[in-house]
Amino acid sequence: MTDILKYDYIVIGSGIAGIRAAIELKKYGSVLILTKSKLYEGSTFHAQGGVAVVISSLDKPKFHFADTINAGAGICQPDAVWRMVEEGPKRIEELIDWGVSFDTKGKQFKLTKEGAHRLSRVLHAGGDATGANIENVLVNKIKNENIDYMEETYVSKLITQDNEVYGAIAYRDKKRFVIFSKAVVVASGGIGQLYDVTTNPPVSTGDGIYFSFLAGANVMDMEFIQFHPTSLAMDTYPKFLISEAVRGEGAILLDENGNRFMEDIHPLKELASRDIVARAIFNHMNSHHVKNVWLDISPIGFDKFEKRFPTIYKKLMELNLCLKGCKIPVSPAAHYFMGGINIDIKGRASLKNLFAAGEVSCSGLHGGNRLASNSLLESLVFAKLVGDSGKFYENTSIREINFIDEPISSAVYDESIVKEIKVIMERNAGIIRKESDLKKNIVFFKDLWSSYRGLSDDNEKNVILKSMIINGLLISQFALNRKESRGAHFRSDFPFLNDIKWKIHQKYSIYDEDLKWIK
Numbered sequence: 001m002t003d004i005l006k007y008d009y010i011v012i013g014s015g016i017a018g019i020r021a022a023i024e025l026k027k028y029g030s031v032l033i034l035t036k037s038k039l040y041e042g043s044t045f046h047a048q049g050g051v052a053v054v055i056s057s058l059d060k061p062k063f064h065f066a067d068t069i070n071a072g073a074g075i076c077q078p079d080a081v082w083r084m085v086e087e088g089p090k091r092i093e094e095l096i097d098w099g100v101s102f103d104t105k106g107k108q109f110k111l112t113k114e115g116a117h118r119l120s121r122v123l124h125a126g127g128d129a130t131g132a133n134i135e136n137v138l139v140n141k142i143k144n145e146n147i148d149y150m151e152e153t154y155v156s157k158l159i160t161q162d163n164e165v166y167g168a169i170a171y172r173d174k175k176r177f178v179i180f181s182k183a184v185v186v187a188s189g190g191i192g193q194l195y196d197v198t199t200n201p202p203v204s205t206g207d208g209i210y211f212s213f214l215a216g217a218n219v220m221d222m223e224f225i226q227f228h229p230t231s232l233a234m235d236t237y238p239k240f241l242i243s244e245a246v247r248g249e250g251a252i253l254l255d256e257n258g259n260r261f262m263e264d265i266h267p268l269k270e271l272a273s274r275d276i277v278a279r280a281i282f283n284h285m286n287s288h289h290v291k292n293v294w295l296d297i298s299p300i301g302f303d304k305f306e307k308r309f310p311t312i313y314k315k316l317m318e319l320n321l322c323l324k325g326c327k328i329p330v331s332p333a334a335h336y337f338m339g340g341i342n343i344d345i346k347g348r349a350s351l352k353n354l355f356a357a358g359e360v361s362c363s364g365l366h367g368g369n370r371l372a373s374n375s376l377l378e379s380l381v382f383a384k385l386v387g388d389s390g391k392f393y394e395n396t397s398i399r400e401i402n403f404i405d406e407p408i409s410s411a412v413y414d415e416s417i418v419k420e421i422k423v424i425m426e427r428n429a430g431i432i433r434k435e436s437d438l439k440k441n442i443v444f445f446k447d448l449w450s451s452y453r454g455l456s457d458d459n460e461k462n463v464i465l466k467s468m469i470i471n472g473l474l475i476s477q478f479a480l481n482r483k484e485s486r487g488a489h490f491r492s493d494f495p496f497l498n499d500i501k502w503k504i505h506q507k508y509s510i511y512d513e514d515l516k517w518i519k
């Protein structure tokens, strides 16, 4: 059964990027948010550390700009970084007006320092519940503004013709919705679920990249995945994050013998950029055959830790972990995707009427390594810019086209494939990569695609599997191509930066010769 709907704008995803874009677009017409779980379920809700923004009198946009560029390993897109640092404070003021209460001391905001920031500039709310505070306020706002939304509804495909987007196809309880619109905004979050060890929630399966790429959109920087140095090294799924702000407040990393090993690795020690700290931990774990290192919170003081990080404290208590003077077992986990659907400075993708914002998008802002706590700010700034594009559609109308839907195959698969993908990505396209492993991945994903490309879209698990295959293939191919080490992409067979050949972004679409076979 199929329902045909018409909305001026479709927004795919209800995290910070999707909702912020929807609020703006509502000024220019009707908006429908499609989201595959509950409204609040996504990375945004789980963000702990906070939002980096120039708000202190000691800080300047040029400092935030320089720190972002330095962390980004030489390939940040400067105009995008400027946009974020300059417009960020306005976006934060809006959030405060709408009801987000960032933590204060007296009349001043409390600010934390995180890795590779030169000074304290990270605002937080509810201690370490920043994302939940922001998401709750945004969800209330769409309800108050009567913006339509459909929960438990996953998008499987964009409706396109001749490189123009006309809408999207979605499913809820096996029912198919064909939704025509003037423009589509993809805000479907990251890809962490491609990895066995990740901090990302179950919805982060890269779907937006998958269906936008198949529709012909350019994708960029797919080799750059940020591994967070300190996820809780216990059997929770996804991995529970121990925010970088914990190190920002003074916690230090110790090895199994109680030695502070980051002192020998980087002058900024535990607050070096994430790629450096994650790789140092990974190398230490491998060379010493240990499953984790330890985060010693005693420099913060136990009472302050409990007050400053109530969510983390509660979790540690639930797991019977944190007693006075405790050390927390930590190890790296896939956390943030710097790559994604290529967008320009206004959030436009390479297909007409297609926009993207948030973690699914890639303006090149984060370069090869995102500066801590820049992603919530980036999402707000670029989602607002996407929303502003509504004014260009005011005098246009929604067009319906005839289109051919996907083939329905009777192929069946064993669900153990999903686990196999995660293990293979972890092993061959994880913190340390090399040619032979990446080539194995490409063969593996090509085989899977030929077997399962025709799986019907009326089952969400099929769409997720297809998305994981395409994302895994693209990540592996981009990582194989980049024969150097830069930011979060480290090749053991090419361990050095090569600015002469590789100070560039890789960008491909399905029309490129080598990738045409996917179509």
Ligand SMILES: Cc1cc2nc3c(=O)[nH]c(=O)nc-3n(C[C@H](O)[C@H](O)[C@H](O)COP(=O)(O)OP(=O)(O)OC[C@H]3O[C@@H](n4cnc5c(N)ncnc54)[C@H](O)[C@@H]3O)c2cc1C
Residues within 6 Å of the ligand: 012, 013, 014, 015, 016, 017, 018, 034, 035, 036, 037, 039, 040, 041, 042, 043, 044, 045, 046, 047, 048, 049, 050, 051, 052, 130, 131, 153, 154, 155, 156, 187, 188, 189, 190, 199, 200, 201, 203, 204, 205, 207, 208, 241, 335, 336, 357, 358, 359, 360, 372, 373, 374, 375, 376, 377, 379
């Ligand atoms: C544990 C954790 C802590 C973090 N802490 C911080 C921090 O302190 N500061 C910071 O700046 N960043 C932090 N990040 C990163 C940051 O939270 C994310 O980059 C940001 O929230 C992404 O927002 P988003 O709107 O792009 O995606 P999300 O918030 O992930 O939302 C994606 C949405 O898309 C929907 N969706 C996905 N696929 C489909 C589909 N096929 N159809 C329909 N809907 C779909 C999902 O259901 C969800 O609603 C953290 C991330 C994690 C995981």
